[in-house]
Amino acid sequence: MGYGRAVPEAQSVPDHGSAPRQGAGPRPVPGQDHPWVQRALTVFVIVAALWTVRPLGLSGQGLVVAVLLLINSVALAARHLPQDWIPPRLALVWLTLGIVTAAALIGVSSSGSGYLFAYFLVGHIGVRLEPRQSLTLAALCGLLCGGVLYFRLGPGHNLLPWVLGLTTGGPVLVGILNRSRQRAFAAALSAAESAERAARAEARTAVLTERSRIARDVHDVLAHSLAGINMQLELADALIDTGDLDRVREANQKAHSMVKESLKQAQWTVHALREDALPLVETLTAMLETSGHRDALTVAGTVREVPPRVTQNLLRIAQESLTNAARHAPGGEVQVELTFGAASTTLRIRNGPATRTVSTGAGSGMGLIGMRERVALLAGTITAGPVTEGPDAGGWQVEAGIPG
Structure with missing residues (x-):
């Protein structure tokens, strides 16, 4: 008989932060795909009764x-009102009054289809109220209608068997089933929208993470390279006034060398941003040679291919450390150890104290922060600090271990 009622749009699960779907209409809910059918049935029952x-x-x-x-018609038509328009207590009163007047109509009228009001109202009770209240009112309706006919309380009792009155409570089961379907659909819809919001949040997080990675790469290439080139050019400019052309040429050559190094670093950055796989040992060796530290690399363990992200981040840490060593400890000896363990790869870079004085400005402080961020993203560990013992006392050491 179709006792399902449309769940109002106001009761739809709110979609906080989700973008509207292009071309999407109202979401279908079981029992409300064709609300006009329910309205047509209501009109049919009222017209048939009249x-x-x-x-x-x-x-x-x-x-x-x-x-x-009239009371039965108003009570039946009210079932199309949105649920949030009628508080639960008022709905209980309204539906209770409806089934009482439906039973009274069966008893008072001499003929007609007034019993249809009882069937449709009880069916809607299962949709509108909680199951316990629904079953209670359905039992009350069956007893009232059956009692009116059984005890011959009105002129219409001769036309209807008293058992028919008892069956008026049956449609409540259909209403309860439709209510359960609607709630299950609403829960599934809520879960789907929550998953969509979570996916959007994850995508936003991924974008922010990628921006941070690009910022670190730009810092590694531009900040360090340009700072070194600027330092050499300032030195050359200061030496021009002294007339020491040999030292001017030397500073100029170093600036040219740094420009070439910057171009190589830019290529490494492009590889990193494109997530191209670079050979770790070969690239690290080339990096040390262009930095003026030949034979500074020591490899321990069995050399193997590591994940591209591990390679990229270890190379960036090495680049940062070598740049810091050149800036803060010029002339100091540099030693690099790369260890391939069973479950992780460890890079240790140690530089000795400076052997000559170079005037440098204060760093931005972003280098060490960037290294820590890189290692944290890969669930690794990193330590950085001054060397206090041994021949390299007074220098600096960075050690990073990354799983993979």
């Missing part, structure tokens, strides 16, 4: 039947 229920009049029994018919 056409068949007798007597109708303006006095006596006819007036009583007319009043009861």
Whole structure:
């Protein structure tokens, strides 16, 4: 008989932060795919009652039947109101009044289809109220309607068997089933929208993470390279006034060398941003040679291919450390150890104290922060600090271990 009722749009699960779907219409909910069918059935029940229920009049029994018919029609039509328009307690009162007047109409009228009001109202009770309240009101409706017919309390009892009155409570099961379907659908919809919001949040996080990675790469290439080139050019400019052309040429050559190194670093950055796989040992060796530290690399363990992200981040840490060594400890000896363990790869870079004085500005402080961020993203560990013992006392050491 179709007792399902449309879940109002106001009750849809809110979609906080999700973008509207292009071309998407109202979401279908079981039992409300065609709400016009429910309205048509309501009109049919009311029209059929007006056409068949007798007597109708303006006095006596006819007036009583007319009043009861009006109350039943209003109670049945109210089932199309959104649930948030009617508080649960008021809905309980309204539906209780509806089934009482439906039973009264069966008893007072002499003929007609007034019993349809009881069937449709009880079916809607299962949709509108909680199961316990629904079953209670359905049992009350069955007892009232069955009692009216069984005890011959009205003129219409001769036309209907009393068992029919008991069956008026049956449609509540259909209503409860539709209510369960609607709630299951709403829960599935809520879960899907929550998953969509989580996916959007994850995508935003991924974008921010990628921006941070690009910022670190730009810092590694531009900040260090340009700082070194600027330092050599300032030195050359200061030496011009002294007339020491040999030292001017030397500073100029170093600046040219740094430009070439910067171009190589830019290529490494492009590889890193494109996530191209670079050979770790060969690239690290080339990096040390271009930095003026030949034979500074020591490899321990069995050399193997490591994941591209591990390679990229270890190379960036090495680049940062070598740049810092050149800036803060010029002339100091550099030693690099690369250890391939069973479950991780460890890079240790140690530089000795400076052997000559070079005027440098204060660093941005982003280098060490960037190294820590890189290692943290890969669940690794990193330590950085001054060397206090041994021949390299007064120098600096960075050690990073990354799983993979």
